[in-house]
Amino acid sequence: MLEAQRYLSRYGYLSDVERTAADEDLLTESISVGLRRFQRFARLRVTGTLTLETLKLMRQPRCPIPDFQPEELGGPGVEDSDPFVFSTNVWAERNLRWFLQTGTPDLTDEAAAVQRAFDTWAAQVPLTFTQVTSAANADFTVEWLTGDHGDGSPFDGSGSGGFNIYAHAFYPEDGRIHFDEAESWAHSHGSGNVDLESVALHEVGHALGLRHSGLSDAVMYFAINSQRRTLHEADIRGIKSRYPPVVAAPGQRAITVPVWALKNAGGSGTVQVDLGTTRRVLAWGQVTMVDSLIDADRDNAWAIEVFDVDGDRPGGFIFGGDHFGSEKAPCNVYSGAFTGRARRITFRATSIHTFDLDIFGTGTILLLDDPGGIG
Numbered sequence: 001m002l003e004a005q006r007y008l009s010r011y012g013y014l015s016d017v018e019r020t021a022a023d024e025d026l027l028t029e030s031i032s033v034g035l036r037r038f039q040r041f042a043r044l045r046v047t048g049t050l051t052l053e054t055l056k057l058m059r060q061p062r063c064p065i066p067d068f069q070p071e072e073l074g075g076p077g078v079e080d081s082d083p084f085v086f087s088t089n090v091w092a093e094r095n096l097r098w099f100l101q102t103g104t105p106d107l108t109d110e111a112a113a114v115q116r117a118f119d120t121w122a123a124q125v126p127l128t129f130t131q132v133t134s135a136a137n138a139d140f141t142v143e144w145l146t147g148d149h150g151d152g153s154p155f156d157g158s159g160s161g162g163f164n165i166y167a168h169a170f171y172p173e174d175g176r177i178h179f180d181e182a183e184s185w186a187h188s189h190g191s192g193n194v195d196l197e198s199v200a201l202h203e204v205g206h207a208l209g210l211r212h213s214g215l216s217d218a219v220m221y222f223a224i225n226s227q228r229r230t231l232h233e234a235d236i237r238g239i240k241s242r243y244p245p246v247v248a249a250p251g252q253r254a255i256t257v258p259v260w261a262l263k264n265a266g267g268s269g270t271v272q273v274d275l276g277t278t279r280r281v282l283a284w285g286q287v288t289m290v291d292s293l294i295d296a297d298r299d300n301a302w303a304i305e306v307f308d309v310d311g312d313r314p315g316g317f318i319f320g321g322d323h324f325g326s327e328k329a330p331c332n333v334y335s336g337a338f339t340g341r342a343r344r345i346t347f348r349a350t351s352i353h354t355f356d357l358d359i360f361g362t363g364t365i366l367l368l369d370d371p372g373g374i375g
């Protein structure tokens with residue numbers, strides 16, 4: 001139980017109050033709550049007890065970056081298991097440079113493996129990653145380090161199990177990506193070897209602003225159990241929501257982007273539109289629900305909302321939105337349109353019932369300040 005408590009506490013499944021409960025009964029209750037959160041996030045059977053499958057997963061090597069922040073506990077991020085809603089800042093610059101500060105003696109071509117990891121992400125979004133020969137010109141620095149290397153997150157040697165650390169990275173716009181030199185770096189995974197490209201792919205995801213996924217097939221899954229060099233639908237959805245493709249052509253006055261939330265990938269989805277400069281806009285969301293069989297659940301989708309405007313949340317963090325009501329009732333209307341000045345607008349689709357609704361819709365932005373559109 002102590003091992004479980006340590007794990008839950010370290011990786012963000014217990015709030016500060018729960019973590020430090022002095023009373024033994026309270027602590028037992030807190031651990032049970034934490035286990036439920038972990039089990040829900042990891043798609044295990046939710047029991048609130050330390051089942052064998054829970055313990056096995058906790059003992060797998062994993063990324064040291066916590067899955068949740070204490071202030072999120074109890075919020076939709078934990079309850080709906082969609083971390084990408086809560087991903088961090090992004091890089092403003094689209095053409096990024098990386099520098100290999102210190103390589104590993106285990107490999108001669110580590111830079112090529114890191115470049116492949118960058119390129120796998122770049123294939124999905126309008127970003128480029130170029131290796132440069134000087135730290136001064138670099139956005140990212142890649143280093144192999146050992147033990148306590150002065151950034152507050154010491155490496156732990158070539159251990160094994162749930163507290164073994166292979167690598168870590170910092171969220172944007174920091175740019176540091178560190179690998180533990182004590183591991184045995186290789187181009188395949190297994191028998192003590194760690195596949196560099198797989199781990200680099202995951203850490204680059206963090207360095208670009210993605211957080212962990214609870215889906216075991218995702219690159220951004222918190223545990224490391226196999227070689228994984230290709231992105232999962234959830235990873236692609238996550239990175240595209242952070243770095244959307246070019247959405248406006250010259251002369252265009254209205255921008256429409258698809259927004260969706262799929263039940264098998266968590267209950268919500270976000271898409272951010274970056275206008276490149278601050279504009280006067282009207283923005284709103286529209287939703288279509290594909291739910292032909294379960295009429296009773298029609299009221300369990302949120303309308304697609306204007307979730308975030310340049311860091312502000314105009315709608316507040318409400319659990320609501322317009323309900324759909326009975327058949328043929330007007331349903332594609334959401335009162336939370338935004339009007340004002342904005343550069344980055346994030347639309348969000350959310351389902352209250354995570355596991356039985358797919359939601360599809362659009363976010364629309366009308367540019368009000370320039371008849372010529374984006375030029």
Ligand SMILES: [Zn+2]
Binds near residue numbers: 063064065
């Ligand atoms: Zn991670």
